Amino acid sequence: MSKNTIVFEGGIDNIRTLADNSVRVSLGTPELTPETVGNMYGMLKQPGYVVISTMPISQKQLDAVEGATVDREFENKTPSQRMRNVLYVLWEQQQPKETSPEGTTTYVDFDLFYKRKMTELINFIKNKLS
Secondary structure, eight states: OOTTOOOOOOEEEEEEEOTTSOEEEEEEOSOOOHHHHHHHHHHTTOOOOOOOOSSOOOHHHHHHHHHOOOOTTTTTOOHHHHHHHHHHHHHHHHOOEEEOTTSOEEEOOHHHHHHHHHHHHHHHHHHTOO
């Protein structure tokens, strides 16, 4: 099996809907080998595909999965859709906050964060124009 494919026993522990209507799925596993865990860390934050089956996966099926190739660079998304997705991940990681004049702290919602970041990017590019 190549380093591009990891197979392990496990199941879905939790499903959560996110603000952008995507879904976060948490998996639970029995104890894994150090090699499998190391391969997982090697794939951290990389786009990929998931196969879940309640039946054992045959070698023929594994070979078919490993043999499949997909052009991941564009994934049928427009550049603006890709930018929005990247900014959403940034927003998720930063969880930006604002303090109001009254002193209360609230989280900045994604739409406001997106508009501010896009304005920053637009201004950055405009400043490069002669």
